[in-house]
Amino acid sequence: MTQAIIFDKDGTLFSFNKTWAPWCTALMRDLTRDEGHARALSGCVGFDLDTGLYATNSPVIAGTPDDSADLMLPLLPDWDRTELIAHMLSRPVTPAPATELNALLTLLGARGIKLAVMTNDSEGAAREQLTALDVAHHFDAIIGYDSGHGAKPDAAPLLACATMLGTSAAQCLMVGDSLHDIHAGQAAGMRTLGVLTGIAGAEILSVADSVLPDISHLPDWL
Structure with missing residues (x-):
């Protein structure tokens, strides 16, 4: 039985x-000096300025x-690595929920399932x-790559989540x-579920235990 979802x-x-x-479009325009420079910089991160889409193999x-800063730095000789990372992190982003998050997370919580985020x-x-969308309170743990547990596809940050949630990895x-998400979950000994609201298609994510169109299908799947 699933006792926790990360x-x-x-x-x-x-x-x-x-x-x-x-x-990304705004960042490219902000960092570059002309159209050619913008296209070269966006290309190195696998982003198409014309379509406004990331390539399926975007690194x-x-x-x-x-990782993003390291890819762009060769084309940004006037930038220091630490300053570039800080600049990216400081830029506002408007999250677009994949579904009605508050209703979904409330339903899962009502079933006694503990919830976490590892990004x-x-x-x-x-x-x-998550606070901007008024859903941060649903999560018992929120971990990032800079929280001291490493980053996916390593298992360590997911195992840290399990510890914070008071559950075993198997639960x-x-x-x-x-694939970073799926491989990390598998390495941690967890069940894995792929969703198609990112860039990877169903064939790529087929290594997971199951694949759903988006997380709105999660309650019925459970």
């Missing part, structure tokens, strides 16, 4: 492209802000975005939209 954030709780495409989809974004950003379900 959610990824972007592409799972939030629709990935609807949340991050506008943010930043499941990565951390540090490869920063913990501070996750808390800020946890990891829900995510990328």
Whole structure:
């Protein structure tokens, strides 16, 4: 029986492209000096400025802000790495929920299921975005890549979530939209569920125990 659910954030709780495409477009325009520079910089993170979409093989989809900065720095010689990461983290983002989150999380909580978020974004950003949507209070733990437990696809941050929730890994379900999420859950000994509100398709996520269109289908699936 599932006693706890650990959610990824972007592409799972939030629709990935609807949340991050506008943010990335604005970031590219902010950091670059001309159109050619903007296209080169967006290309290195797998983002198409014309379509406003991330490529399915974009290296930043499941990565951390540090990973994104490292990809862009060769084209931004005037930027210091620490300053660039801080600049990205400080830029506002408007999260686009993948479903009506408050109703879903209330229903899951009423079933006695403990809830957590483990994201490869920063913990501070996750808390800020979830608070902006008035759903942060539903989660018993919120962990980011900078919370001291590492990042996915390592199992450690998910095991830290299980400890915070007071459950064993075997009683946890990891829900995510990328292979990083699924592989981390499997490495931690958890059941895994893929959702299609990120960039990866059903075939890629088929290594999970199951794949759903989005998390609104989770209560019936459980």
